[in-house]
Amino acid sequence: MKLRAALLAILLLVSPVALAVSPDEILPDAALEQRARDISAGLRCLVCQNQSIDDSDADLARDLRVLVRERLVAGDTDQQVEQYVVDRYGEYVLLNPRLGLHTILLWAAAPILLIAGLATLLVARRRAAVPAGDESLSPEEQAALDGLRKER
Incomplete structure (x- = not known):
């Protein structure tokens, strides 16, 4: 067999x-x-x-x-x-397309869109992150935040 x-x-x-x-x-x-x-x-x-x-x-x-x-x-x-x-x-x-402006744009579009997407993702993550120093909070807000942290 x-x-x-x-x-x-x-x-x-x-x-x-x-x-x-x-x-x-x-x-x-x-x-x-x-x-x-x-x-x-x-x-x-x-x-x-x-x-x-x-x-x-x-x-x-x-x-x-x-x-x-x-x-x-x-x-x-x-x-x-x-x-x-x-x-x-x-x-x-044509199975192998000719190199021209339209084909260069087609091939370049994918990496450009990938880089733009990654950059957007990184910017969005940085904006969503809590600031390292809590100096932007008012004293009342800081007290409320500390109270929430203690409850955990």
């Missing part, structure tokens, strides 16, 4: 990753096909959202794979193909 489980685990680890690219999509030119695979690996399936179009079985992913290959056959560079897809579907289609 343990031997079977170990063999199954080894087979799963050693087996090649099954890609969704069907044989009729593969280009005859190996270099062009490799370029298509490289581009497809960086494009998000808009149906699956967390898979590249190279790994997805969705119809839209297949259409995008075919579109990438058509653009490459037409003579576009890798950047032109990627830009063509981004122009049609937006930057969300």
Whole structure:
């Protein structure tokens, strides 16, 4: 039983990753096909959202794979193909978003909000704390406070 489980685990680890690219999509030119695979690996399936179009079985992913290959056959560079897809579907289609002002703001917002929240928490705790010296209390208030402390 343990031997079977170990063999199954080894087979799963050693087996090649099954890609969704069907044989009729593969280009005859190996270099062009490799370029298509490289581009497809960086494009998000808009149906699956967390898979590249190279790994997805969705119809839209297949259409995008075919579109990438058509653009490459037409003579576009890798950047032109990627830009063509981004122009049609937006930057969300990229698995690794481009570095720009909007992405920098997005990445910087989380730490800035965390620091602001911690600072607010520290200020609120300091304001809520009883002053170290009870000099701000009137003599009557001090006497009342001392009486309450003795009752405890």
